[in-house]
Amino acid sequence: QKExxxxxxxxxxxxxxxxxxxxxxxxxxxxxxxxxxxxxRKGPELLMYTYSSGNKEDGxxxxxxxxxxKYISLFIRDSQPSDSATYLCAMSNYGNNRLAFGKGNxxxxxx
Amino acid sequence: GAVVSQHPSWVICKSGTSVKIECRSLDFxxxxxxxxxxxxxxxxxxxxxxxxxxxxxxxQGVEKDKFLINHASLTLSTLTVTSAHPEDSSFYICSxxxxxxxxxxxxxGPGTRLTVT
Numbered sequence: 001q002k003e004x005x006x007x008x009x010x011x012x013x014x015x016x017x018x019x020x021x022x023x024x025x026x027x028x029x030x031x032x033x034x035x036x037x038x039x040x041r042k043g044p045e046l047l048m049y050t051y052s053s054g055n056k057e058d059g060x061x062x063x064x065x066x067x068x069x070k071y072i073s074l075f076i077r078d079s080q081p082s083d084s085a086t087y088l089c090a091m092s093n094y095g096n097n098r099l100a101f102g103k104g105n106x107x108x109x110x111x
Numbered sequence: 112g113a114v115v116s117q118h119p120s121w122v123i124c125k126s127g128t129s130v131k132i133e134c135r136s137l138d139f140x141x142x143x144x145x146x147x148x149x150x151x152x153x154x155x156x157x158x159x160x161x162x163x164x165x166x167x168x169x170x171q172g173v174e175k176d177k178f179l180i181n182h183a184s185l186t187l188s189t190l191t192v193t194s195a196h197p198e199d200s201s202f203y204i205c206s207x208x209x210x211x212x213x214x215x216x217x218x219x220g221p222g223t224r225l226t227v228t
Contacts, residue, residue, distance in 0.1 A: 032215045043117075043204045043219035044155070088154060092215040099217060103154045 003027050006089055006102025015111050019076035023089035023102045026070065030091040030100070033065050035074045038086045038104065047087075048074065079109045114138050115207050117220035124195055124227055131191045132223045134205030140185040141207035145217060146178070149202045161188045185210065195227045 006023045013019055021035075032051045036044035048063040050056045056063045064073040072091070076083055089102040114137040124130050134144055142163050147155040159180050161167045167180035177199075179191040188207075192199055202224050206217040 034216065036219070041202070041222070041224065043115075043206075043222045046113075046216060046218060049216050090217075094215055098157065098160070099215065101154045106152075 003100045004089065004091060004102045006105055008103045008105060010106035010108060012108045012110060013079055015079060015081060015109055017079050017109075019079050019083065019107055019109070020073065021075075021087050021089075021105050021107070022071060022073040023091075024069075024071050025091055025100070027091075027093065027100070028067075028070065029093040030070075031094050032092045033063070033072050034090040034092075034099070035061075035063055036088040036090060038088060040085075044088055076107075079107075081109045081111050083107060084109050113209060113216075113218040115205065115218050115220040117205055117223050119223060120221060121224040122226070124225070126196055126227055127194055129191055129193045130195055130225060131189055132203055132205075132225075134188045134190070134207070134220050136186045136207045136209075136218075139207075140210040141188075142185065142210050143208045144182060144188040145206045146180060146188075146190050147204045147206065149204060149222075151202075155204065158190075192225065195225070197227045200225055200227045 004025045035048040038044040053067045060077045062075040086104040086106045088104045090099040116135045118133045144161045146158045158173045159167045159169045161180045161182040163182045169175045182188040204222040206219040
């Protein structure tokens, strides 16, 4: 079993819809959870960072962590064509310097 | 804040030559930088962890004599691909951790696309 599982998609949604992405993980020692957005031929950009169970909002983005179920989610409200990208979840056990990445989920927002 | 740059953004080289890629943290100091490679439609694969002033730690299967990493300052790490071959063609991305933040957030550079002919 991989440390982090993320369904690679792709996921196509109409503009304005809610995008829902998720990752599951097996390592209960993971404490920090991140979502990155990566446009084609660019480096990943940190979108959200959280370290506790619950929800964290930042504009149209909401990150959700459920440590008991080892499950994290990212929601994008009012999706825009500019949100079309690959979204990678990542997580770490603080101090070991390494991020475990999901495979990435390609999202296409159709105007 | 938290800007990481890479140079060059793309490079084409001939088989057998060496290529150096620079990674700089522009507005913060980074004791630790990371080098990844990424193949099309795949996730990031960690190659090595680079700590300022010490030898890099390479992931299993990554040849340290082929991928030379130097982290001479708190804002600069370099990756040199020696004796490059076509199979080394890939997207190389660096990331850095902010010294001031006691977190595991990594900030990524824009990537370098290497094509070996």
